Amino acid sequence: MNSEIKTGLIFGLIIAAGLVMAGMIFSSLDQKVESSTVFENINSLSSIDKSKFKKAPELVGIANYLNIGQDELNKEMKGKVVLYDIWTYSCINCIRTLPYITAWNDKYSDQGLLIIGIHSPEFEFEKNPENIKMAIEKYGITYPVVMDNDMKTWKAFENKYWPRKYIADHEGFLRYDHIGEGRYQETEKVIQQLLEERAMATGIDLKSKSSLVDIEEFQHSIFRTPELYFGYKFAQNRNQLGSEEGFQPGKTVSYSEPDNIELHKFYPVGLWKNYEDSMKLASDVGSIKLLYNAKEVNIVTENNAELEIFLDGIPLPKEYSGNDIMKDNFVKVTDAGLYNIISSNSSASHLLEINVKGKDFQIFTFTFG
Numbered sequence: 001m002n003s004e005i006k007t008g009l010i011f012g013l014i015i016a017a018g019l020v021m022a023g024m025i026f027s028s029l030d031q032k033v034e035s036s037t038v039f040e041n042i043n044s045l046s047s048i049d050k051s052k053f054k055k056a057p058e059l060v061g062i063a064n065y066l067n068i069g070q071d072e073l074n075k076e077m078k079g080k081v082v083l084y085d086i087w088t089y090s091c092i093n094c095i096r097t098l099p100y101i102t103a104w105n106d107k108y109s110d111q112g113l114l115i116i117g118i119h120s121p122e123f124e125f126e127k128n129p130e131n132i133k134m135a136i137e138k139y140g141i142t143y144p145v146v147m148d149n150d151m152k153t154w155k156a157f158e159n160k161y162w163p164r165k166y167i168a169d170h171e172g173f174l175r176y177d178h179i180g181e182g183r184y185q186e187t188e189k190v191i192q193q194l195l196e197e198r199a200m201a202t203g204i205d206l207k208s209k210s211s212l213v214d215i216e217e218f219q220h221s222i223f224r225t226p227e228l229y230f231g232y233k234f235a236q237n238r239n240q241l242g243s244e245e246g247f248q249p250g251k252t253v254s255y256s257e258p259d260n261i262e263l264h265k266f267y268p269v270g271l272w273k274n275y276e277d278s279m280k281l282a283s284d285v286g287s288i289k290l291l292y293n294a295k296e297v298n299i300v301t302e303n304n305a306e307l308e309i310f311l312d313g314i315p316l317p318k319e320y321s322g323n324d325i326m327k328d329n330f331v332k333v334t335d336a337g338l339y340n341i342i343s344s345n346s347s348a349s350h351l352l353e354i355n356v357k358g359k360d361f362q363i364f365t366f367t368f369g
Helices: 003-029 070-077 092-111 129-138 152-156 184-202
Strands: 035-038 064-066 081-087 113-119 145-147 164-168 174-179 252-255 265-274 279-281 285-302 305-311 330-333 337-357 362-368
Touching: 064 129, 070 113, 081 092, 081 184, 092 113, 092 184, 129 145, 164 184, 174 184, 330 337
Parallel strands: 081 113, 113 145
Antiparallel strands: 035 174, 064 145, 081 164, 164 174, 252 265, 265 279, 265 285, 279 362, 285 337, 285 362, 305 330, 305 337
């Protein structure tokens, strides 16, 4: 093997290693961490020392109670195994967990499990109870949901992530903590074990353990673009806006067509007003360009608009159409929330262009899968 070939192989290995490391870094920046802690191995149900466990904090600063009244919820919590799900309705990672949570509610609510959705908003529009009610109906949520608009319950749990699940036993001690998606079988086994412990302590009959909920889990791309924030405050310390004009807090900026488009950066074109958490289109039309790597692309938006989607310079092919593509390569944005615009079977790099028709269209984030 001559020296030129050896040199080429070495450079190839270095580049491959760099891509893997970059993927790991970008994934960690996304704050979509997966981690769980079982606070006790519940195999010996009769000999558990609970002195080292924390009690679940009170639900504080709640703006609204949905699917239940406050007094009724307080009564329901007594003596139940309680799963606290901290979520927000425009978070794709939260949305992916909901089929499991609603299935557990259907399966175990009559055996002593109470699920409480703690809705802690990331964006201002997520504080609107009508928006949350629509999300509750859309995802088939029948268990209680409390609106933690001021993040007081979030802080009481000392939380930093969406989604996060805590499970308290029938005496109110926190026995399980899971951050992010995944670990669904592990979580359900903890539910079963704590319900068994409750049954033994209270002397009630409990149905024998059944098979676990079987739902296909979303498989993330290992190397994918991190979540991209359009708000200047939310994007602090993240080099995500590629336009040379940059963020200009509170100003309406005329963003020009980019000469070059870099991977993992977005480029608005046209007149856009800069907000802490978003950008708003200040003219009748505008566009957004992005070079990404993923198999799924979602946007979080507010205010009515028609979006025309192009991929690699051509109208979005059907095989890449997301769930919210209504016809051809168009998306009609109406309700404030998350829209899935790209969905494919494998991860790859593509140039995405969104042509926007609709003044005051507001965009908050891109998220990827």
